[in-house]
Amino acid sequence: MAEIKEGNSLFQKPIKENGMPAFVKPINPTTGKGYSAMNALILGMQRHDDPRWMSADAARYAGNWVKKDEKGTMIEFPKTSDIQAIRTAEGKVIKDDAGVTQTKTVEFEKPQRGQAFLFNGSQLKDLQPLEEFLAKQNEGQTLSPNERAAKMIDDSKAVIIHGGQEAYYDKLRDAIIMPEPEHFENETKYLQTAIHQLAHWSGHESRLNRPMEGKFGSLDYAREEMRAAIAGILIGGELKIGHNFGQQAAYMSTFAKILKDEPFEIAKATRDAQKIANLLLGTSQKREQKQGAEPGFKKGDEINYLDTTYKVLETYKTKSIKVEDADGTRKVLKPDYGLYKSLLEAKTNPREPEMVLEEEQGQSEEQGQTQKIGR
Incomplete structure (x- = not known):
């Protein structure tokens, strides 16, 4: 609303002062996937020329770091489960012999609003030069x-x-x-x-x-x-x-x-x-074409989900997988686990799912022989 009143919104100014498009499609450079429309709009309103966006954890896992004093941009997503530490009756965290905290996946009855702070490529250190990233993105594009x-x-x-x-x-x-x-x-x-x-x-x-x-x-x-x-x-x-x-x-x-x-x-x-x-x-x-083949995981897969990145360390004949998150926590996931299904969806679905909102649609009568829309 503030941008509209100032005349600076994406609707009013499609080109920035430097001649670049006002909106650059945001993308996660680790997964190569885009963001849902609402989050894409939020990230695009930051007016960065660099399309790459990651959470601090995902960036650190990929060997990159957020520059000092940089501020993240918050996005929201439907969260269907949460990973929580396993605790004793007294509330003490349980760890294995290697000192790794044991966790469990808690499924929610209804999707909850999850939040994450993302940082643009221009806010990160040790990232691949933008020109190289864009050139690789355009490989094979003949049009x-x-x-x-x-x-x-x-x-x-x-x-x-x-x-x-x-x-x-x-x-x-x-x-x-x-x-x-x-x-x-x-x-x-x-x-x-x-x-x-x-x-x-x-x-x-x-x-x-x-x-x-x-x-x-x-x-x-x-x-x-x-x-x-x-x-x-x-x-x-x-x-x-x-x-x-x-x-x-x-x-x-x-x-x-x-x-x-x-x-x-x-x-x-x-x-x-x-x-x-x-x-x-x-x-x-x-x-649909991607889902024509049977989806699954392979060793070395890196999957960005919620505010972290999971790396597949092992795959088993039972289709179970061993994963490690950005904090170094490892766990074995079976196909019927909620996190397993969520990671599989995150891998095969090129975009984040949207929050589902109830809406009422009004109706009005059609008049005249020609109905002009979008003049």
């Missing part, structure tokens, strides 16, 4: 960001009609209306605008089925715009094409009102934006 964006738009099979001066999604015709490409400042601006309209297109009842009946200028209309804008930020960060929410001035005061009156709306909007990004980028399909 430019604009080419990847154009391919994503084409792969969506959305109906795009060129002509006129406005860019919008017509829900009744299930078609995107775009000005001719030459009317845009450059190809990137055209692609960014098309991606924003694709985000609205995703809400059709045959796809993600979001409520989009609000009239222009209404709160319901602004809620849909917020979802499309955040989705554009996430997709632009993934494709490295950046984002451009062209009509931001018309919605900022309404965005600020929504965030003030309905604080949880930002979490709901980012959850929906993640679904949009998954649909358009094909994340769901990639995940």
